[in-house]
Amino acid sequence: MIEAELKARVHAPEVVQQRLDEIAVARVEVYRDTYYDRPDGSLEKVDQELRVRTVHGADGSRTVLTFKDAAVDEDSGSKPEYETRVEDAEAAHAILRGLGHVEVIAFEKHCRNYEFEARGRLMLATLVRVPEIDGTFLEVETLVAEREVGSALDAIREFLKGIGIQAEDLTRETYTGAVAANRG
Template sequence: MYEAEIKFIAPPGFRLPGTRLADAVYRDVYFDTPDGAFYASGRELRLREADGQTFCTCKNPPFDAASASKEELSTAVADTGAMEAVLTGLGFVRRMAYVKHCRRSRTMHNGLALELTLVTVDFAAGTFVEIEHQARDRALGLAALPVIRSYGAAIGLTREYPRAYTDLFLDARDRDVTEPRPC
């Protein structure tokens, strides 16, 4: 799937519109090659645990640089430990791990199903709002981005944040050299 997503900085007191979904806590572990080449190529490899389930996701380089929207290939994992052993057996190493707290809702706008997520992460201050649409191909993903942007503006979201949480994590870790965060 092509995840057309725009991330915004949440204004103070922002409330999610739409139909509320269950809140979620994601425990994410990202893997990379020892030399960092996989991540440097714009790809990401993640194990995510949430609500008693684990998913392994490979994100390809962005299909839209302005929003950093990516194609995501994901599958459920029956045994998290075994999957981590497979990844390390293939030569990947843990690059980072963090927790993402999400309050979620769903709505329709201009014929598109949109998922909205109010996000905080355990390594940085501030709150973000993600608005995303799952598209079946690149062209539909690109077509969804202006709709997402207009919907964001309509609900008071004006400050886009085009960087990935993984980039924000690495920036925070690099600034905090006296107390590095273990993976």
């Protein structure tokens, strides 16, 4: 499946949060993301990502291992995504290191997740703050077959417009890149 996703910088976070709160119940979570690559950086060179994410929320913690393949839509950066839950976070990290992968970067994301249906699609909207980056972001995604990416992105754009996010607010900026730049 492809994670059709758009990300925007949010200029009025309180207003967007209020609009999202009217649509769905928020799930407040903190993500601890650790990205891995091969020592030669070959995953990044071909636009692939390998991540261990531990999510802490009101219902406890869970860890997922994610591989994202190269983008299938250059404008949005939408990618095929393969994800599985793992029982032991430390074991997942040890397995990746044991296979020769190296940690590239780790950071926290403070998230308000909203799951809902819009434009005939199940969507996830996540209001994001990364303590090391200025500003608030909104990610809206839906999982689709590759042939549906264009129409799914159109549906996300319509949804974003409906809650006050304009096309000029969209960004391809990555959290990993922004955090790395901030750390200098």
